[in-house]
Amino acid sequence: MRLVIQRVSRAEVRVGQTVVGKIGKGILALVGAERGDDGTVAQEAARKVAGLRIFEDPEGKMNLSLEQVGGGVLAVSQFTLAADLSRGRRPGFERALPAAQALPLYEHFVRTLELLGILVATGAFGEHMEVELVNDGPATFILEVDSPQSTVDR
Numbered sequence: 001m002r003l004v005i006q007r008v009s010r011a012e013v014r015v016g017q018t019v020v021g022k023i024g025k026g027i028l029a030l031v032g033a034e035r036g037d038d039g040t041v042a043q044e045a046a047r048k049v050a051g052l053r054i055f056e057d058p059e060g061k062m063n064l065s066l067e068q069v070g071g072g073v074l075a076v077s078q079f080t081l082a083a084d085l086s087r088g089r090r091p092g093f094e095r096a097l098p099a100a101q102a103l104p105l106y107e108h109f110v111r112t113l114e115l116l117g118i119l120v121a122t123g124a125f126g127e128h129m130e131v132e133l134v135n136d137g138p139a140t141f142i143l144e145v146d147s148p149q150s151t152v153d154r
Contacts, residue, residue, distance in 0.1 A: 003029050003030060003049070003081070003144075005029055006138075006141075007137055014130045015123075015127045015128070020122070020124050020129075023072040023074045025069060029074070029075045030131075037105055041145050042105045042108040046108075050066060055069045
């Protein structure tokens with residue numbers, strides 16, 4: 001599972017003109033499921049996101065977690081994170097998990113965050129979305145969580 005994590009002061013996602021998910025201070029998590037990912041991978045990704053200490057303490061150091069700053073997560077599915085850009089000029093999506101298999105993993109990721117006590121808003125899986133954010137810092141991170149099987153396949 002590949003995620004782009006952005007520390008935000010606010011973020012929202014729209015489908016058409018309708019806001020479907022919105023947070024204030026927190027994390028925008030763009031979530032891409034790859035072949036070989038499973039529920040364990042989704043759960044581990046959620047635990048890592050919930051525990052990240054990427055918010056500044058009074059001394060200006062990244063030392064505080066979502067819980068400590070009262071932040072939320074806007075989780076947005078994004079299959080393009082599994083794209084292979086190594087050949088030619090057009091991305092290949094062979095590593096992307098098909099939507100029917102990716103949706104339960106995305107939902108498991110969201111549910112796990114909620115069980116960990118994190119306020120979660122979401123995008124609309126499989127829809128064309130517009131994501132608007134204010135990246136605080138800017139602070140952007142790449143998180144890759146692999147199952148033992150997926151590391152063998154690569």
